[in-house]
Amino acid sequence: MQGNSKSAEEGRSPSSALRAPSPREQGEGEDIAIVGGGIIGICAAAYLTEAGRNVTIFDRTGICEETSSGNAAAFAFSDVLPLAHKGMIRQLPKWLADPLGPLSIPPAYLPKLLPWLFRFWRAGRADLYEASLAAQVGMMRLAEAEWMGLLDRSGTRPMLREDGSLEFYESEAEFRASLPSWAARERFGIGFRHVEGEELAGLQPGLSPRFVKATFVPGWKTVADPKLLGKAVWAYAEGLGARFEKTRIERVDAGQDGATLTLADGTTRRARQLIIAAGAWSHLLAKNLGERIPLETERGYNTTLPKTAFDVKRQLIFSGHGFVITPLDTGLRVGGAVELGGIERPPNYARSKALLEKAKAFLPGLDPADGREWMGFRPSLPDSLPxxxxxxxxxxxxxxxxxxxxxxxxxxxxxxxxxDLVLGQTPPIDLASFSPQRF
Structure with missing residues (x-):
């Protein structure tokens, strides 16, 4: 799948069609190695191959086969409030009292989690609010511009859905509590309007009358299916010369002149540049390099129903319950919630079933039959910035x-x-807030 990029300013080197033999082909190891075949690694590969670099992705399962395959499919460009500033600390006691509620922490995991929770609490301080908000806004503006360009260059624009979203409230008190967050978005030009009554019913017919109001965000975007999009962007990068190797990376080591990757079979690969984009496992590789980054794993659950389960017009957000419902080309996805439980514990699919029961109550007439349950690992830092x-x-x-x-x-x-970092170019946003050393 080829795109329409025509200039170096759009990311692709004009001479990339006349590619020289790769360092690996010349017996010199990799030029650029990326650990992680999720959507972050895929996009990094696309941008680097556009710039004429030779890239190999290493992943234990495949391209877009794990967490990136089962997310809620949203381009959440207006979701600029860091989690620590969304009232989660205030809600923690109520949510934790319900083992199947929006946030769950297995009791046995709590001692290990406490340092992360303390950092999360500190990240919510009022004096950090403006800096965190500004960093997220800058990242989101860049994200929207870059995605629109990449969709066009990769030929994947038909996978974009621009139907907006609805966020629901079950009481006037819940609605009023949301207003400061909408005011913050309004400061940065994010469009929305509050709806109720007939207008709300028109935007999503068949909704339970328990919801008294909602906020409609017309600019909210989703994709036809996140797994299919990821694989299509990879096909574009692969067409430009990117390679994939299916293997588990056990260890990484590095100096100033390159990095060494140790594979599961004990063999090694050398690379001039190494990108660690391994999601919830990334901090373990960073630890090999003597760096401790406080990453925790939000385990997210969903059930994907057949498309005929209910006529959902756009993404529906039930923020008070911590989940969303997304219409996809491949089904109707009901998912979300947070379980802070690390990467070793087995899935607790009772959480998927609890979300589905709520969805049935919120959308009377929803057919819950023939769903596919799924669990994925969201790699999360306490200040909500990567x-x-x-x-x-x-x-x-x-x-x-x-x-x-x-x-x-x-x-x-x-x-x-x-x-930009690999090529030594000046990034379009200040990366200080995203520094790996900020902790």
Whole structure:
């Protein structure tokens, strides 16, 4: 799948069609190795191959086969409030009292989680609010611009859905509590309007009368299916010369002149530049390099129903219950919630079933039959901002992980930023707030 990029300013080197043999082909190891075949790694590969670089992605399962395959499919460009500022700390006692509620922490995991929760609490301080908000707004503006360009260049624009979203409230008190967050969005030009009555019913017929108001965001975007989009962008990068190798990376080491990857079979690969974009496992590789980054895993659950389950017009957001319903080309996805439980515990699909029961109550007439349950790992940092930047002890290694709920949304922006860092160009936004060393 080829795009329509025509200039270096759009990211692709004019001479990339006349590609020289790769360092690997010349027996010199990799030029650029990316650990992680999720949407962040895919977009980084696309931008780097457009710039004429030779790229190999290493992943244990495949391209867009794990967390990036099952998300809620939103381009959440207006979701600029860091989680620590969304009232989650205030809601914690109520949510934790319900083992199947919007946020769950397995009791046995709580001692390990406490340092992260403390950092999360600190990130919500009022004096940090404006800086966090500004950093997220800048990232989102870049993300929207970069995604629109990448969709066009990769020929994937038909996968974009521009139907807007609806966020619901079950009481006047819940609605009023949301107003400060909408005022913050309004400051940055994000469009929305509050709706009720007939207008609300027209935007989503068949909704339970328990919802008294909603906020409609007309600029909210989704994609036809996140897994299909990721694979299509990869096909574009592969057409430009990117390679994939299916293997588990057990360890990474680095110096100023390159990095070494140790594979599961004990063999090694050398790379001039290493990008760590391995999602919830990334901090373990960073630890090999002597860097401790406080990443935790939000385990997200969903059920994808047949398309005929209910006529959902656009993404529906039930923020008070921590989940969304998204119409996809491949089905109707009911998912969300947060379980802070690490990467080792088995899935608790009772959470998927609890979300589906709520969806049945919120959309009377929803057919819950024949659903596919899924669980994925969201790599989350306590201040809700990813790490994007060089490792402390080696400029040969660049981190690109920790996007939490916003991996799909921010992946094209991250790909652009990674390309700029690799090429030694000035990034379009200040990366200080995303520094791996900020902790």
């Amino acid at each position: 790490v994007i930047g060089a490792a402390r002890n080696s400029a040969s290694v660049i981190y690109a992980f920790g996007h939490g709920h916003l991996g799909l949304t921010q992946s094209a922006a991250t790909g652009r930023l990674i390309r």
